Amino acid sequence: MTTRPAPLTARVPGSKSITNRALLLAAAATGVTRLRAPLTSDDTLAFRTALTDLGVRISGTDEVWEVTGAGAGPVGAARVWCADAGTAARFLPPFAAAGRGEFVFDGSDQLRARPLRPLVDALTALGSKVGSGPGGALPLAVTASGLDGGEITLDSSFSSQYLTGLLLSAPLMRGPLTIRATSLVSRPYIDMTRALMHHFGARTRQDGDGTITVLPGGYTAADLTIEPDASTASYVFAAAAVTGRSVTVPGLGSRSSQGDLGFVEVLRRTGAHVEVTDSGTTVTGRGDGALTGGFEVDMGDISDTFMTLAAIAPLADAPITVHGIAHARLKESDRIEAVAGNLRALGIRTDEGPDRITIHPGRPSGAEIACYRDHRIAMAFSVLGLRVGGITLDAPACVGKTFPGFHDELRRLFLDHPTPQGT
Known part of the structure; x- marks a missing residue:
């Protein structure tokens, strides 16, 4: 008879995907959010620093991060260094476009080589002024005056992160945003994104063909423990x-x-x-x-x-x-x-x-x-x-x-x- 060994308990750190999404949601919300057990790593620290470059106040310990949100996109001017963090390069430009000011995003050579064209095209279609490096890559220069919302089709065959970036900032727009994502890869990440948005009070709906609509109204601070x-x-x-x-x-x-x-x-x-x-x-x-x-x-x-x-x-x-x-x-x-x-x-x-x-x-x-x-x-x-x-x-x-x-x-x-x- 085979007996299974007693299990060892692994110490796996917090989810990067949840940590970075929650950081942005907390920054966009009205009030103070406490993020418990966040991942502390190169990517999440780069994302956190990028948010502080945009004027977001973040404090706390390694165990709990406190994020003071302004209930809106950033205002002013900033140069934002994304390091190697693809989530920072794809989530933060829409956040900046929903605010007001002049924002420049750049990153490492490795990050500059990763495609951003679908995101650049989507932000342009929504009325934002975006300048980019060769092929639509970093560095990105965003001239922001807020976004009205609207209806767009988004090529999501390269990454689901373009869709996530737009969804996260959609409640900050002046009107509803409807996105039809074509050839979507990594669909579970979109389900995660919407669940987290709902946790912070956003209203979204998904039609039978996968089209997602996000209503305006912003976010409200909400504490979260990162799994x-x-x-x-x-x-x-x-x-x-x-x-x-x-x-x-x-x-x-x-x-x-x-x-x-x-x-x-x-x-x-x-x-x-x-x-x-x-x-x-x-x-x-x-x-x-x-x-x-x-x-x-x-x-x-x-x-x-x-x-x-x-x-x-x-x-x-x-x-x-x-x-x-x-x-x-x-x-x-x-x-x-x-x-x-x-x-x-x-x-x-x-x-x-x-x-x-x-x-x-x-x-x-x-x-x-x-x-x-x-x-x-x-x-x-x-x-x-x-x-x-x-x-x-x-x-x-x-x-x-x-x-x-x-x-x-x-x-x-x-x-x-x-x-x-x-x-």
Whole structure:
């Protein structure tokens, strides 16, 4: 009779997606909002600093951030540095356009390479004056006099963040905003955005064809506790699967608004035991860490976790194909090519297409992983490193973008505890 090992409790930090959305909502609301257990990382600190550059007052401790909102968009003039944070570059220009003044947004070379054209076109169609860098990228110069609202069609095939940025600031507009998003990727993030908007008092509706309308009226301050980051949790869940351990992430359960928790259902297909309750989620690997392959999976809605699966897929007993992830080529790196190239460096056969990758079983050898300054590449291949000796990272510190303590936590959970026994 097989007995499952007692679960270890993972310390997964707060959701980046929720933290940054809540920061903007609190800044746009009337009154003081307390955000409990926010993620403190490179991306969220960049977002927080960008808001303070726009005149928002934020104080507090690492455990609680207090945001004093003005109930409107920013007023005045500011130069805003977004660093590497794509959410800052995509969420804050609409917020500025809903205010009054002259605002310039810029960021790192990595962020300047990421597309913003759909957002620039949408803001222009809504009556804002926006100047941009080559191809509609950073730097962006926004001349703001408020926005009237209206009806627009938005190309959302590259990222759902353009839609999110417009939705978040829509209640600050003078009239309703109706958006028809075409070819929308990562749809669960839009559900999360609307849920958070409702928490702060906004009124939205979604029609049967996916068109979303947001009514004017602003936001009201509302305290919020940030739940653990589901994308980040994917690494400890995958590590449990390949080591035969059992890991629980408390506070990340069936009521979560994060679509990336769906990653555990993919792990279930590899043979891991998964339990999701109201209070948390537990993943337990087989005693020998074996994985079942031989399947295809569309991870378009949870594309931030496809690398987690791809990195451990060589350990499966048959090929695994991930598809629906074309937009992952336009993230911090071309994530499909980055994963394929690193797997090849480890001696693993891969096949790739515009929106897919197939990973074949094999015996990975040690090699240095090219991280491309992409936190998710670094964390995904660190999980494989629990089973394969000799794997190193060329930029281990890049995990600080979302989880500064990642390497210490992985070591605590999977290297500082004895291998489970019992059959």
